[in-house]
Ligand SMILES: CC[C@H](O)CC(=O)C(=O)O
């Protein structure tokens with residue numbers, strides 16, 4: 047493989063990483079990180095609240111800075127990179143998509159639960175009308191059998207998506223499961239396929255490589271693992287690994303290492319590692335963005351956050367049901383009191 051880009055990487059730290067720092071990004075941070083990513087020639091950089099456009103709310107967590115100010119700053123810092131925004135229909139609306147397009151985003155990623163692609167039709171078609179590169183982003187992909195995933199991906203393709211992503215929101219997929227999913231999408235769709243992993247079971251890199259082997263050409267990463275849970279596939283490591291494999295990303299690995307070490311490491315509230323809570327996310331198949339919500343509820347009720355996460359996994363709670371975290375914590379606490 048010798049052409050300039052074999053794989054197109056989207057850096058998601060300024061969106062997925064928003065979960066890890068309770069949505070506290072500042073304009074200065076976004077400017078600095080985006081400028082450096084642009085200089086490193088990262089093709090796509092995603093900027094929005096962790097839960098996508100209009101995510102700032104009591105339910106999902108209030109942003110420190112209006113995300114449109116962050117998007118505007120990111121667009122202004124780029125000469126090379128394209129800015130992307132995530133939108134979950136029902137949280138974000140057509141209005142926010144139009145506003146982000148006016149500010150200069152070039153790609154929109156429309157995200158739904160893996161069985162709910164039908165709610166993305168309007169948003170995908172508006173995104174195309176606005177001239178944006180448009181991605182269908184099927185979250186919690188471990189929760190659907192392969193045939194269902196294919197059916198849902200085909201719906202997104204039929205609405206006009208240019209790319210469809212398998213999103214391992216919980217970091218729960220095992221390499222063979224990624225292989226069968228990407229391979230099935232490659233066989234049944236004509237559009238490009240992408241993969242977004244989380245490192246809760248320490249499998250993000252392995253899963254990403256399997257996805258690429260099966261023909262995924264769009265890959266997400268977060269620099270220094272600045273993403274929800276244990277973070278995503280670590281971008282600077284991925285770029286180095288792909289270079290060793292002779293797969294071109296067009297990204298300068300030294301510049302990425304410097305940015306990771308000198309800037310992003312200081313944005314993280316604590317170094318990213320697979321601790322007991324992030325491990326349980328992958329083990330129990332729970333949305334990575336639930337981790338801080340569960341820890342907060344555990345502190346409040348004086349219970350083990352792992353018990354909350356395990357219950358969330360058993361109940362198959364999905365994005366948008368964050369209010370259930372407190373209900374579940376209250377139930378566990380009451381049970382504990384009664385058993386004394
Ligand atoms: C809540 C949106 C979510 O963070 C999107 C994403 O990155 C994922 O599902 O992994």
Ligand SMILES: [Mn+2]
Pocket residue numbers: 062215242244273274334
């Ligand atoms: Mn994610």
